[in-house]
Amino acid sequence: MNRYSLVLILAIGLWSGCNKDDDEQDCTPPEYTWNTPTFESQGSWLWVTDTSGAVIARTEAESQSNVLLMAEQCAGHPNLNLLEISSTAAPDNTNRTVFNLISVLNAPDRLSWDTLPSPRPEQWEVAVSGVSSLDELLWPAQSKEIFAGDIFIDPAADLLSFALQVPEGAPAYATLQANGEATPRYLWAPAAGPDAFSFDYDALPAPVQAGPIGLPNAGNWRYRIFGLAPNGEAVLDYSSMPDLVSGSFDPLLPASLPDGFRLLVQEENTFEGLPFAANRYNKIVSTLPGSITASTTAFSMERAGDTLSVSTTGDTPDLYVLRIIDYQGAGPWLNWTIYGTAREFERLVLPQWPEVFAANRSVLLGNGRQTVALLSARSYDSRPTYGQILEAIAQQQTHWEAEQGMLERTRAFQFQP
Numbered sequence: 380m381n382r383y384s385l386v387l388i389l390a391i392g393l394w395s396g397c398n399k400d401d402d403e404q405d406c407t408p409p410e411y412t413w414n415t416p417t418f419e420s421q422g423s424w425l426w427v428t429d430t431s432g433a434v435i436a437r438t439e440a441e442s443q444s445n446v447l448l449m450a451e452q453c454a455g456h457p458n459l460n461l462l463e464i465s466s467t468a469a470p471d472n473t474n475r476t477v478f479n480l481i482s483v484l485n486a487p488d489r490l491s492w493d494t495l496p497s498p499r500p501e502q503w504e505v506a507v508s509g510v511s512s513l514d515e516l517l518w519p520a521q522s523k524e525i526f527a528g529d530i531f532i533d534p535a536a537d538l539l540s541f542a543l544q545v546p547e548g549a550p551a552y553a554t555l556q557a558n559g560e561a562t563p564r565y566l567w568a569p570a571a572g573p574d575a576f577s578f579d580y581d582a583l584p585a586p587v588q589a590g591p592i593g594l595p596n597a598g599n600w601r602y603r604i605f606g607l608a609p610n611g612e613a614v615l616d617y618s619s620m621p622d623l624v625s626g627s628f629d630p631l632l633p634a635s636l637p638d639g640f641r642l643l644v645q646e647e648n649t650f651e652g653l654p655f656a657a658n659r660y661n662k663i664v665s666t667l668p669g670s671i672t673a674s675t676t677a678f679s680m681e682r683a684g685d686t687l688s689v690s691t692t693g694d695t696p697d698l699y700v701l702r703i704i705d706y707q708g709a710g711p712w713l714n715w716t717i718y719g720t721a722r723e724f725e726r727l728v729l730p731q732w733p734e735v736f737a738a739n740r741s742v743l744l745g746n747g748r749q750t751v752a753l754l755s756a757r758s759y760d761s762r763p764t765y766g767q768i769l770e771a772i773a774q775q776q777t778h779w780e781a782e783q784g785m786l787e788r789t790r791a792f793q794f795q796p
Contacts, residue, residue, distance in 0.1 A: 407453065407488065408436075408451060408452055408453055409489075410447065410488065410489060411425065411427070411459050411486065411491070411492070412446060412448070413440060413445075413461055414444075414445055414446075414492070414493045414494050415440050415443060415445075415494060416494040417442055418465065419442070422439070422462070423441070423463045424438070424439055424440060424461075424733055424736075425438050425439075425446050425460070426438070426460050426462075427450050427457050427460070428731060429456075429458070430455065430728065431728055432685060432730050432731045433731060434730075434731050436451060440463075456485040457486055458486060458730050459486035459490060460483075461480070461482075461492055462478065462480045462481075462736075464476060464478055465479055475709075475710035475712050476710050476712070477710075478711060478712070478736075478743065479714050480715040481716050482717040483719075483769060483773075484719030484724075485719065487769065490769060490770070490773055491773060492773045493774050493775050495775035495777065498547075500544040500546055501546065502542050503543050503544070503571050504540060505543055505553075505566070505576040505578075506538060507538070507540075507555065507579070507580050507583075508538055508539075508578070509537055509558075509580035509581050510580050511557075513530065513532060513557045514556040514557060515555065515556040516530060516541065516556075518543060518553045519613075519614040519616060520545075520552070520613060520614040523617070524619070528541055528543075539580075543571075545571045545613075546571065546611070548571060549570070549571050549608070549611040549613070550608035550611055550613040551571055551576075552566070552613040552614065553566050555583075557580060562585055563586065564584060564585050564586075565585070565586050566578050566583055567613075569637075570608060570610060584633065586632055586633055587633075588629050588631055589629065589630050589667050590627060590667070591628065591629050592630070592667060592670060592671060593627045594624070594625065594628070594644070594670070595670070596646070597625055598625065598646045598647070598648070599623040599625055599647050599648075600624050600625065600628070600644060600645065601617070601618045601623055601644070602616075602618050602624065602645075603617040603618075603643045604616045604630050604632060604640055604667075605641040605643070606638075607641060612778070616631055623647060630667075639664060641661070641664075641781050642661075642662055642663075642667065643659075644671050645659040646658040648791075650751060651749065651791075651793075653704060653706070653791070655753050655789055656787070656789055657788070657790075658787070658789075659785070659788075660672065660785075662760075662781055662784045663781045672786065674694075674696075674756060674786040674787060675693050676691065676693050676694050676756040676758065676788055677691070678696075678754065680754050680792055682794065682795065682796065683796075684796055686728050687701075687724065687726075687727040687729065688726055688727075689721070689724035689725060690725075691721050694758065696757055697720075697757060697758050697763065698718065698719075698756075698765070699719055699721060699723075699754065699757075700716065700718055700754075701717040701755075702714070702716050702752070702755075703716075703717070703750060703751075703752050704750065704751050704752075705748050705750040705751075711739060711742075711743065718769065720765050744796070748794075751791060751794060753789055753790075753792075754789065754791075755787050755789040756788050756789075757785055757787045758787075759780070760785075
């Protein structure tokens with residue numbers, strides 16, 4: 380054997396060994412965790428499927444537990460599935476079984492799906508000095524029409540008192556019009572706590588009319604504006620039902636807040652009696668924009684049995700969110716949310732369910748159902764990676780999408796085989 384042959388054999392062996400190591404490294408069986416919420420469920424499961432839809436690992440989940448699922452085999456682009464079977468009241472006052480399912484396409488290894496606990500509201504007494512008469516008190520977090528709590532005025536002390544219920548540390552906002560003044564003033568507490576709700580009426584500022592803020596089309600739109608604080612947000616203004624806005628809107632707001640505003644604006648629509656937002660704008664801003672933009676992404680979807688095909692034209696979104704909803708008839712009902720990129724949705728084989736629920740899946744996805752599919756394309760100003768998006772959604776980071784500057788467009792389809 381000459382020297383060149385020996386060098387060639389060694390090079391081939393080294394290359395093969397590296398490739399073997401790479402394959403083994405790429406072929407690590409995935410594992411996932413689910414910190415489950417409190418539920419009285421008829422069944423809760425966590426499972427993994429491959430790109431063909433086949434179940435490769437599964438485990439049953441219990442209420443308020445940390446569920447770990449470790450797959451025993453590798454899977455390219457594994458899909459994570461979380462199921463909770465619950466019961467809900469139908470319009471006829473009878474109960475329906477609901478399959479609540481979340482699927483994450485191409486879920487990264489060690490993704491942990493969390494449950495965000497809702498902080499318990501506490502009652503805080505509000506005292507506003509310098510008030511001899513009250514014309515109007517509004518707490519937008521509850522209503523823009525009337526304050527539902529008890530209101531007291533001490534004429535001898537010119538003191539107005541009432542109570543607000545918000546979690547400790549969270550902000551609070553309310554408006555009041557008193558002492559015969561023609562316009563309201565507002566109170567803002569950045570963090571609920573002891574001594575946070577004592578105010579002097581004469582020192583309270585007046586909200587200002589902002590806008591007009593232009594809308595991207597002549598549809599019917601709804602807006603909500605929140606004031607931000609270090610530990611949460613408080614509702615400042617919103618479009619009251621049944622009145623929606625069209626063309627533009629003019630909110631009544633504080634002139635400025637140190638932590639800014641969250642602006643949520645969405646175009647209202649319905650399909651087969653199901654309401655949905657055809658366009659949605661969710662962004663955190665320091666000052667309000669002069670107009671709202673809409674997503675330019677265009678897309679279509681086709682279904683052939685268990686296979687879905689989504690075609691995208693124009694700008695490719697950072698995320699697709701598909702909701703498959705069956706909420707009519709005798710049941711069971713279905714609420715299935717699927718997250719993935721445009722690449723995953725080009726050809727998607729719907730994940731199978733554990734064998735114990737296979738018959739239910741066949742019924743829910745079969746013919747004769749009044750099932751609606753809502754497909755949403757989400758884009759973010761910051762252009763995050765798919766992994767960053769999934770991490771934020773899985774960890775229930777409620778303001779993350781607004782912080783990234785989100786635009787969403789949604790189309791509705793009949794979901795027939």
